[in-house]
Amino acid sequence: MPLALVDCNNFYVSCERVFNPKLEAKPVVVLSNNDGCVVSRSNEVKALGLKMAEPWFKLEKLSKQHGIIAYSSNYALYGDLSARVMSILSTFSPRQEIYSIDECFLDLSGFDPQSLMAYGQTIRQTVKRNVGIPVCVGIADTKTLAKLANHCAKKELSGNDGVCDFGQMDKVEGRALFAGIPVKEVWGVGPNISRKLLNMGIKTVEDLRTTSADKIRSQFSVVLSRTVNELNGTPCIELEDAGTPRQQIMVSRSFGAAVTELEELIESIAYYTTGAAEKLRHDGSVATSLCVYIRTNQFTEAEAKYQQSIVVPLSQPTDDTMKLVSAACHGLKTIYRRGFRYKKSGVLLMGLQARKTIQPTLFDDPAKQARSASMIRTMDAINKKMGSGSLTLAASGTQCRWAMRRESKSPNYTTDWKELLAVG
DNA sequence: TCTGGGGTCCTAGGACCC
DNA sequence: TCTGGGGTCCTAGGACCC
Numbered sequence A: 001m002p003l004a005l006v007d008c009n010n011f012y013v014s015c016e017r018v019f020n021p022k023l024e025a026k027p028v029v030v031l032s033n034n035d036g037c038v039v040s041r042s043n044e045v046k047a048l049g050l051k052m053a054e055p056w057f058k059l060e061k062l063s064k065q066h067g068i069i070a071y072s073s074n075y076a077l078y079g080d081l082s083a084r085v086m087s088i089l090s091t092f093s094p095r096q097e098i099y100s101i102d103e104c105f106l107d108l109s110g111f112d113p114q115s116l117m118a119y120g121q122t123i124r125q126t127v128k129r130n131v132g133i134p135v136c137v138g139i140a141d142t143k144t145l146a147k148l149a150n151h152c153a154k155k156e157l158s159g160n161d162g163v164c165d166f167g168q169m170d171k172v173e174g175r176a177l178f179a180g181i182p183v184k185e186v187w188g189v190g191p192n193i194s195r196k197l198l199n200m201g202i203k204t205v206e207d208l209r210t211t212s213a214d215k216i217r218s219q220f221s222v223v224l225s226r227t228v229n230e231l232n233g234t235p236c237i238e239l240e241d242a243g244t245p246r247q248q249i250m251v252s253r254s255f256g257a258a259v260t261e262l263e264e265l266i267e268s269i270a271y272y273t274t275g276a277a278e279k280l281r282h283d284g285s286v287a288t289s290l291c292v293y294i295r296t297n298q299f300t301e302a303e304a305k306y307q308q309s310i311v312v313p314l315s316q317p318t319d320d321t322m323k324l325v326s327a328a329c330h331g332l333k334t335i336y337r338r339g340f341r342y343k344k345s346g347v348l349l350m351g352l353q354a355r356k357t358i359q360p361t362l363f364d365d366p367a368k369q370a371r372s373a374s375m376i377r378t379m380d381a382i383n384k385k386m387g388s389g390s391l392t393l394a395a396s397g398t399q400c401r402w403a404m405r406r407e408s409k410s411p412n413y414t415t416d417w418k419e420l421l422a423v424g
Numbered sequence B, C: 001t002c003t004g005g006g007g008t009c010c011t012a013g014g015a016c017c018c
Helices: A011-019 A043-047 A056-066 A075-090 A113-130 A143-155 A171-179 A191-199 A205-209 A213-219 A222-231 A262-283 A321-335 A366-386
Strands: A003-008 A028-031 A038-041 A069-072 A096-100 A103-107 A135-140 A163-165 A249-259 A285-296 A307-318 A342-350
Touching (some): A011 A028, A011 A038, A011 A075, A028 A043, A028 A056, A075 A103, A103 A143, A113 A135, A113 A163, A135 A143, A143 A163, A205 A222, A249 A262, A262 A285, A262 A321, A262 A342, A262 A366, A285 A321, A321 A342
Parallel strands (some): A028 A069, A135 A163
Antiparallel strands (some): A003 A135, A028 A038, A096 A103, A249 A342, A285 A342
16 A cells, blocks of 8 residues: 655745746746745755745845845746646556645555656656756655655655655664654644654654653544554555545635725625635535635834724525625625734635535526626636636726735746747 | 745533424 | 533634644
């Protein structure tokens, strides 16, 4: 039952480098929405000690000093390259779980255990050759161990050029390796749990592995006790097949500039709800309620603070953009207060269920519903063909003063004819 | 202008009902 | 009048991940 975790190295930075080879060997970062935080760092930047999610404006001096090159995030580019990487990886196993934009699990059961190291190398070389993105491969019997093996491959702890297979390690070797890795590197152990573990004297992966799962369960939660079992080779987290639907869908953004007027908040909420509804239909789900929230800047001390959210039940489960937008705007109007400078808004679709399970009600008008569904399908098709956002509801507005800042975005090399890479 | 991301799931605890 | 157990549903907040 071995499985592999394939993870792209410094994914967003690597995407930028594919189309701009001059960035190779230079310190490069990619920033989050609004050019807020550092979300991807090249190895050169990691070596400078720059942390993940650090606010960019605080790094101005350091970045000048070391000539760090910063890019705004270009999700159209990263999403497209991700799809190419995932498609190639899917050919290496009958079962693939895409875990995030830059990593996936592959089921390797049935393969010759002795050949997996070589197979891992083939995977790396194929992705590098066909897309230009470097990846590392971790192989083990559980998801948590595969994540850890991937960590070892990335840090070159196992000495095997981008691939690490715990199956090729004997017990003594494995224990020594685990005893040298801080417990915070384990998947599922964040800063909080890590602190509490340290207080209990559990410092390394090996310490955690040898702690009784029952003790962990009573002091923490069933989630972390699963982690302990997984570290011991007992799978507790199943491989999820493609199409396992999400339980909630969130779309939220900070604004490029503070917003005070209800009309502008409505535009942002309509826009985010439209995006959330597209994800919802992509999953084949319907929502039974939604939550709208708005907030002022949480960091500026001097400003008046306000944050509020409201849950709006839907009269019946739906995936109809117009019904969702209308419900979200209705909710927004009840929580909006004049006189605040808003910095962020968001929409959360909740109570998701499969569209095919919903019960029609007495008051349904099938003809009307068919018309509505057909219009939504047309909108989705146009947006897929012409690019996301080509066709939106008028409620989303056209000015978008609230839209995010992206001052140093690279071109959409692969998704926009006008921005193709020019050679020569 | 004036800088601080976005998304998902789990758990604990309260309300309510039988 | 007070005391029970046990289940479900909901919400808020915590924690994690990338």
